[in-house]
Every structure is written in structure tokens, then in C-alpha cells.
Amino acid sequence: MATVRTVRKLMLGREIExxxxxxxKSPADLADILGTSRSRVGQLLSGQGLVSVGDLERLAxxxxFSDADYHAALFALQKDNHKRGFWNTGYRRAYIHELRLRVDIEMHADRIREFEVEVVPGLLQCPDYVRAFYAGMPETEGLTLDDEVEARVARQDIFGKESPPNVHFVLSESCLRRVWCDELTMITQLEYMIALSQRENVMIQVLPFNRPVGRRTPIGNRFTLLRIPAVGVAGPLELAYTEGRGEIRYLDDVDALTAYDNAWTRLSTASLTFDETRSFLHEMIKECR
Incomplete structure (x- = not known):
């Protein structure tokens, strides 16, 4: 089974780098210090490997880096909280292997920005919408439709935690026009989004069909920008999440992050304001009725 990357492993790899x-120093130097191979060092840096407390202390x-408080921060990252079985019990079994890191990042992030083009984002989906979305799909062995619904909706627990992330969505109007469910369910979904948008930390904008966007505004490709606050001295971890047919990617290089950040600025600037978006959603509810 492939190693499950977690936020703590990613952050520890960032601190080691x-x-x-x-x-x-170079990765080869780290391999000499640890008495291991360069491939194992590469795994540590990418958030896929494991290191003992003793090796981590010796390396630092x-x-x-001999500061005791910094060592404590490193040791806290080394102590991964996703033990064996975490993803294999209850509704968590519904998260495919490639999505587990995304869910873990959402639980630790302090900022999430998501652009969607065809489907209401999972973090905004009401239970009825999720049920309608999965109803026609082949069942996964050992999972019920209720498991799928619970897994999707449980991700929204981050909105109500003690220090919730700032979550900002830009939705193409096609997300709201695409028919995934009946009109009554869509009304419930629209009302659900309006209620979520009243939260201080949840911002929703719609990019309507009739709003000029400019030729350089990338309206066709969905993406998510995620930021995890720093716990050591390396600074926050920022990632661009992209998803295509059969492929999920987590990008952290500067050029990619800059490109997606520029794309986000163009998209959010071209979209309706928050108040205009709520009015737009209310008008859609009237249309559905």
C-alpha cells in the first residue's frame, strides 16, 4: 500500500529542507548524517518518509538548529496523528487514497480558496445534494450511500472549529445550472449556500455567464489554493490542488503558485460581490420554484 502523506509529514519535510x-547542505549530506540513502532523504523532504526522534534530533x-523549543516543534510534527486504521474505519473509508491528503490539509489549513466550474464544491454541498450526486454512481464495495454522504458533509466540520479557516469560493454559474438533482433539492442546496455565506469565515462569489471576464481570465480549469500556517521556522506551506481525469496533483513550486494566485485574482475580481452573489442565489431559488 502506498504511503499516505499527511500535513505533519509535509510540514516536517519542509522544516528539514x-x-x-x-x-x-545537500540531500547527500543529510544521507551521510543519517547513515541512510538519498532516496530515503528524498522521501522525508517530500512528506512520504518516516524518521525517528533520535535521528531527527541528531540531524537538527x-x-x-539546537534550540530546545524548535526541537519540540519538530518532534510534534514527527508524531503523526494518522495512525494505522485512521482512514479505514467508518465513513473515512469513503475517501479515496488520493483525496486523503486533501482532507487532512483542510483540517489544518488557515486559508482555502477554491474555483469550481461544473459542480458545487464538496465543502458547500448539503446532504441532499450529495445524495443526489452519488445516487447514480456504482457502489464501492463495503461502502453505502450513507457513508458517501457522511464523508462529504463531515469535511464541513472545519467551518465550526475553534479557529476556522478563511474559506473563499468562486463558482462559475454553470455549477448552479448543471442538473445533478431535482428542483426541490437544488432549492435546498441554494439555501444551504446562502446560510453558509453568512458565516464570517465563509465567502462565496458567483461568476455569471453574462459577466465579461477578459481573455486572460482562466474560466475553464478548476483549482484550489491551500495554506497551512507555519509551526516551525520554514514559514507556511502553500499548495495548489488540481484534479483531472485519473489524476490529482499538489503543486508547491513558486512558479505554479504564482500562476494560480494570479488566476484567482482575475477570477474573483470578475465575479459578483458577496451581496450580489446572495441576491443571485435568491433569484435562482425563485426560478426553481
Whole structure:
């Protein structure tokens, strides 16, 4: 079974990379310090490997990072909370392997920005909409429709936690016009989105068909920008999440993040304001009735 990457592993890999670069060392140097292979070091840096507390302490000290408080932060990252079985019990079984990192990131993120073109984003879907969306799909062995619904809706628990993330959505009007369910269910979904948009930390904008967007505004490709706050000295972790047929990618290089950030600015600027969006959703409810 492939190794499940988690936020803590990603953040630890980021801290190790920061220490390595600050000390002017290379992955080969880290391999010598740890007495291991370069491939294992590569796994650590990418958030796919494991390291013992002793090896982590030795690595930090030899790279010039001996502060006890910083060591404590590293050890907290090393202690991964996704133990064996976490993803294989209850409704969590419904998360496909490639989506598990996305769910983990959502639980730790302080900012989420999502652009969607055809389907209401999972973080905004009401239970009836989820049920209608999955109703026609082949069942996965060992999973019920109720499991699928619970798994999708449970992701929204992040809205009500003690320090919720700022979550901002830009939705193409096609998300709201595409027929995935009956009119009554769509009314419920629209009302659900209006209620969520009243939360201080949830922002929703619609990009309507009749709004000029400019030729350089990328209206065809869905993406999500995610930020996890820093816990060490390497700074926050920022990722661009993209999803295509049979492929999920997490991008963290500067050029990709800059391109998607520019795309987000163009899309959000071209969209309706928050108040205009709520009025738009109310008008759609009237149409459905």
C-alpha cells in the first residue's frame, strides 16, 4: 500500500529542507548524517518518509538548529496523528487514497480558496445534494450511500472549529445550472449556500455567464489554493490542488503558485460581490420554484 502523506509529514519535510538549505547542505549530506540513502532523504523532504526522534534530533543539531523549543516543534510534527486504521474505519473509508491528503490539509489549513466550474464544491454541498450526486454512481464495495454522504458533509466540520479557516469560493454559474438533482433539492442546496455565506469565515462569489471576464481570465480549469500556517521556522506551506481525469496533483513550486494566485485574482475580481452573489442565489431559488 502506498504511503499516505499527511500535513505533519509535509510540514516536517519542509522544516528539514529549510534546515538543510540554511546550513548549505545537500540531500547527500543529510544521507551521510543519517547513515541512510538519498532516496530515503528524498522521501522525508517530500512528506512520504518516516524518521525517528533520535535521528531527527541528531540531524537538527548537526545542521546548527539546537534550540530546545524548535526541537519540540519538530518532534510534534514527527508524531503523526494518522495512525494505522485512521482512514479505514467508518465513513473515512469513503475517501479515496488520493483525496486523503486533501482532507487532512483542510483540517489544518488557515486559508482555502477554491474555483469550481461544473459542480458545487464538496465543502458547500448539503446532504441532499450529495445524495443526489452519488445516487447514480456504482457502489464501492463495503461502502453505502450513507457513508458517501457522511464523508462529504463531515469535511464541513472545519467551518465550526475553534479557529476556522478563511474559506473563499468562486463558482462559475454553470455549477448552479448543471442538473445533478431535482428542483426541490437544488432549492435546498441554494439555501444551504446562502446560510453558509453568512458565516464570517465563509465567502462565496458567483461568476455569471453574462459577466465579461477578459481573455486572460482562466474560466475553464478548476483549482484550489491551500495554506497551512507555519509551526516551525520554514514559514507556511502553500499548495495548489488540481484534479483531472485519473489524476490529482499538489503543486508547491513558486512558479505554479504564482500562476494560480494570479488566476484567482482575475477570477474573483470578475465575479459578483458577496451581496450580489446572495441576491443571485435568491433569484435562482425563485426560478426553481
Amino acid at each position: 529549510h534546515m538543510m538549505k540554511s546550513a548549505g 543539531n548537526q545542521l546548527g
